[in-house]
Amino acid sequence: MTRECNxxxxxxxxxxLGQVYDDALAPSGLRATQFGLxxxxxxxxxxxxxxxxxxxxxxxxxxxxxxxxxIRDGYVALVPDKNDxxxxxxTLTKAxxxxxxxxxxxxxxxxxxxxxxxxDKRAADLRAVLEELSSEDFRRAFTGSP
Amino acid sequence: MTRECNxxxxxxxxxxLGQVYDDALAPSGLRATQFGLxxxxxxxxxxxxxxxxxxxxxxxxxxxxxxxxxIRDGYVALVPDKNDxxxxxxTLTKAxxxxxxxxxxxxxxxxxxxxxxxxDKRAADLRAVLEELSSEDFRRAFTGSP
DNA sequence: CTTCATTGCTGGCATATGCCAGTAATATTA
DNA sequence: TAATATTACTGGCATATGCCAGCAATGAAG
Numbered sequence: 001m002t003r004e005c006n007x008x009x010x011x012x013x014x015x016x017l018g019q020v021y022d023d024a025l026a027p028s029g030l031r032a033t034q035f036g037l038x039x040x041x042x043x044x045x046x047x048x049x050x051x052x053x054x055x056x057x058x059x060x061x062x063x064x065x066x067x068x069x070x071i072r073d074g075y076v077a078l079v080p081d082k083n084d085x086x087x088x089x090x091t092l093t094k095a096x097x098x099x100x101x102x103x104x105x106x107x108x109x110x111x112x113x114x115x116x117x118x119x120d121k122r123a124a125d126l127r128a129v130l131e132e133l134s135s136e137d138f139r140r141a142f143t144g145s146p
Numbered sequence: 147m148t149r150e151c152n153x154x155x156x157x158x159x160x161x162x163l164g165q166v167y168d169d170a171l172a173p174s175g176l177r178a179t180q181f182g183l184x185x186x187x188x189x190x191x192x193x194x195x196x197x198x199x200x201x202x203x204x205x206x207x208x209x210x211x212x213x214x215x216x217i218r219d220g221y222v223a224l225v226p227d228k229n230d231x232x233x234x235x236x237t238l239t240k241a242x243x244x245x246x247x248x249x250x251x252x253x254x255x256x257x258x259x260x261x262x263x264x265x266d267k268r269a270a271d272l273r274a275v276l277e278e279l280s281s282e283d284f285r286r287a288f289t290g291s292p
Numbered sequence: 293c294t295t296c297a298t299t300g301c302t303g304g305c306a307t308a309t310g311c312c313a314g315t316a317a318t319a320t321t322a
Numbered sequence: 323t324a325a326t327a328t329t330a331c332t333g334g335c336a337t338a339t340g341c342c343a344g345c346a347a348t349g350a351a352g
Contacts, residue, residue, distance in 0.1 A: 001182070001186055001201060001202050001280070002182060002185040002186055002189065003273065003277065004257065004273070005182055005185070005253070005257070006163065006257065006260050006261075006269055006272070006273060007163045007167040007178050007182065007256075008178075008179075008182035008185075008202075009272075009273045009276040009277065009280070010156070010159060010160050010163050010276055011160055011163075011164065011179065012202055012204075012276065012280045013156060013203075013276040013277075013279040013280045014156050014157055015202075015203045015280075015309075015310095016203045016279055016280045016284070017152065017153045017156050017157075017279060018153065018157065018309085018310090019285075019310085020285060020288050020289060021153040023289070031310095031337070031338090032153050033154075033157065033337080033338070034337090036147070036148060036151055036153065036154035036157070039148040039151070039154075040147055040148055040154075043148065048300080049300075049301070050299085050300060050301085055147060056147050056154075056158055056161075057158050057159075057162045057165075058161055058338090058339075058340090059339065059340050059341080060300075060301070061301080061302080061303085061339085061340070061341075061342090062338070062339040062340055062341095063339090064301075064302070064303095065303095065337085065338075065339075065340095066337075066338060066339075068337090069336085069337065084299095084300085084347075084348070085346085085347060085348085086299065086300045086301070086346070086347050086348070087299095087300065087301085087347095088300080088301070107151070110153075111150070111151070111152065113288050113289075113290070114152050114288060115152075117284065117287040117288050118278075118279070118284075122275070123152055126155075126275060127149060127150070127152060127155045129268070129272060130155040130156060130158065131149065131155065131159075132264075133159040133162055133163060133264070134147070134155070134158045134159045134161075134162045138162070138263065138264075139162065139165075139166060141263040142166050142259050142260060142263050143166060143169070143259075144259070157338095161339075161340095164339085164340090165340085168340085177307070177308090177340095179307080179308070180307090194330080195330075195331070196329085196330060196331085204308090204309075205310050205311080206330075206331070207309085207310070207311075207312090207331080207332080207333085208308070208309040208310055208311095209309090210332070210333095211307085211308075211309075211310095211333095212307075212308060214307090215306085215307065230317075230318070230329090230330085231316085231317060231330095232316070232317045232318070232329065232331070233317095233329095233330065233331085234330080234331070
């Protein structure tokens with residue numbers, strides 16, 4: 001892999017981690033991305049689609065598509081906002097909360113294995129770096145926009 | 147974003163970097179992933195599909211699918227191996243080499259901006275970490291397989 | 293209040309990625 | 323050598339992700 005390309009390297013590592021986390025969560029029937037989504041929705045408490053998309057740095061339309069399987073399976077629901085009829089808020093259903101709760105054990109185990117393999121501090125440092133790269137500040141600095 | 151999840155954080159950063167690199171390469175008509183593929187094929191010199199997939203940590207089938215647009219657009223071709231008729235080797239066409247060459251300028255500029263924003267040494271360190279996470283050694287250590 | 297711009301979301305299309313079930317070719321073994 | 327196992331790839335289906343073109347609701351101007 002063109003080892004100098006920051007983007008290619010990041011994607012490649014993403015595929016690797018996606019594969020091993022997917023395997024770890026497989027017994028739950030959830031993909032790692034889906035688990036991440038449920039967890040994020042749980043944390044944000046009925047975010048608007050727009051807000052959730054911004055938080056996870058995902059295109060709004062892509063988010064809608066990604067939510068579809070979770071809605072179909074009854075883990076997530078979209079509820080219209082009371083004050084602004086354009087807005088849809090994302091919520092976990094009871095089944096969704098239960099699924100999240102159950103799957104958390106598998107996820108925690110994957111985390112443990114990651115940190116045992118890679119090191120607790122290195123993992124925390126890596127997450128901090130990734131947080132930085134995911135910020136709008138970074139995007140602005142990179143693109144050189146105001 | 148569930149800031150403790152290594153996988154979610156990695157994916158999120160991947161989306162961000164994908165977006166900004168895609169923008170940077172947009173004038174070429176190539177996506178950042180496609181550019182990375184062309185560059186990797188160029189480096190590996192007629193790899194078998196299987197070898198290329200392993201190198202970039204991508205499912206063989208996924209790689210075949212991802213190559214389709216590049217084949218359709220005439221940048222890449224699959225040639226059967228002489229000694230083993232199961233094997234298909236991946237090559238750049240003349241147009242593919244030219245496209246790679248041209249797009250390299252845009253890519254180099256994106257790299258420059260990344261490193262200016264993030265720091266040369268930090269970028270190199272990050273790539274080293276990502277290389278480690280992409281290794282089969284890491285996968286084995288994580289999964290606890292022999 | 294009417295017009296126009298902005299905002300939030302949906303749908304369609306395209307690429308990216310993975311799993312699984314074949315299929316063909318090669319390698320291994322009885 | 324014939325039967326079997328393994329390997330390399332293809333195709334179908336599903337999710338993940340992004341862009342663009344609407345469309346409806348809200349906000350800003352006049």
